[in-house]
Amino acid sequence: MRRDFADFWNLLWEAALLVCAAFALLNAYAPPQDLPWKPLDLDRPIGRATATKVAAFDLPRAATPEQVAAPTEACMRLLREAGVQVERAPDRDDGGFCQVRGAVRIVGGATPLAPAGVVMQCPLALRYVLWDRQVLQPAARDVLGSPVARVENFGTYSCRRIYGSTDTGDRPSEHARANALDVAAVTLADGRRVSVKADWAGQGPAGAEGGRFLKRVGQGGCRLFSNVLTPEYNAAHADHLHLDAAPRGVCG
Template structure:
């Protein structure tokens, strides 16, 4: 009996040692963006653990004011450490499901500006936007158009409504009702050229096939950053914009 316990302990000890060795090898050699225990870095490429790291800043509906403040401050520190200036936005309660807490504004720094500016959005959504801008939009614009993006034209974030503006009370609330969604209408480049989702998605607009490729590529890249990414390929309601949100559960279409 004692011998059997000793053998079992020896096996458990070997398993623990092997697990520690594997952890150490992963920590040293695996890309940090793929490791959930490594901190999020806005300059690292998108990885297997990126979305989960951003989600750590998400707020639960029943979070206390102290929890909201702590999570939002930590999220703003991440943005500032990444060279992005931001500020806390005033909380908003329009009744029912239209409640915005812990939102921020991106005010400048190392990020492509939104136009119009001063968009209020949940802080994790702002982090997702910065990641998408740095790791997807900027390199894709240079590759497809030979110029960097100067502005991302948007249709806003907050809107107190249900999905698609439905009046049926059975319809679920839109992520826009929490400022947790951003609608992107197009991109203006540093050389003045403009790419529009509505005009250029099919390749027959002023930006030609290069503009269409850019839009499709940044849509596909958004699927690795945002929970939900919807485009003109999804339905007619998205014919003029890309819908990008940070919902708990999402879809890429």
């Protein structure tokens, strides 16, 4: 019986050594963006663990001021370490579900938004910078042969329910928390403009490449944003891409 017990512990010890060796190899050679215990790096490609790492900065809907401060500071610090100029914006409370907490404004180090100065929750800013660096700009260079100079948008904050509904049974929009960005068009460095409304179908001024580019950046956004709503989702999104960071969502 003692022999069986000793053999059992030897087996456990060998198994533990194998697990440790496997972990060491994984930690040393696997891409950091695929490993949840590695810190988030905004300059690395989007990996299997990237969305989970970003979600760690998300604030609870009913977060207290104390619960907001530390994650927002950490989020801003990460942005600054990645070369993004970001400033804290005043939080906002318009009553009911229209409350913006952990608000920031990107002022440099990322593709400019136009109009400028839009306020968003800090984790949405992380997602925007990742989308900009790892999806938007590579797609523009690959498909259109020119980088994006600015991203035209319809804003982030709007105190309303989804689709502007007045039905109290409909859920609040993520725009009511500045947790969504509506992208209408991009202007390229060479002066061309690609518009969701005109070019999504690939038959507008930007041609087939414009439609291919817009679909690629929308699909790429699904790896970072909870909801990516496009003209194919419904008529309300015929002229923009809706990108948000809701707790759950769909890629449309």
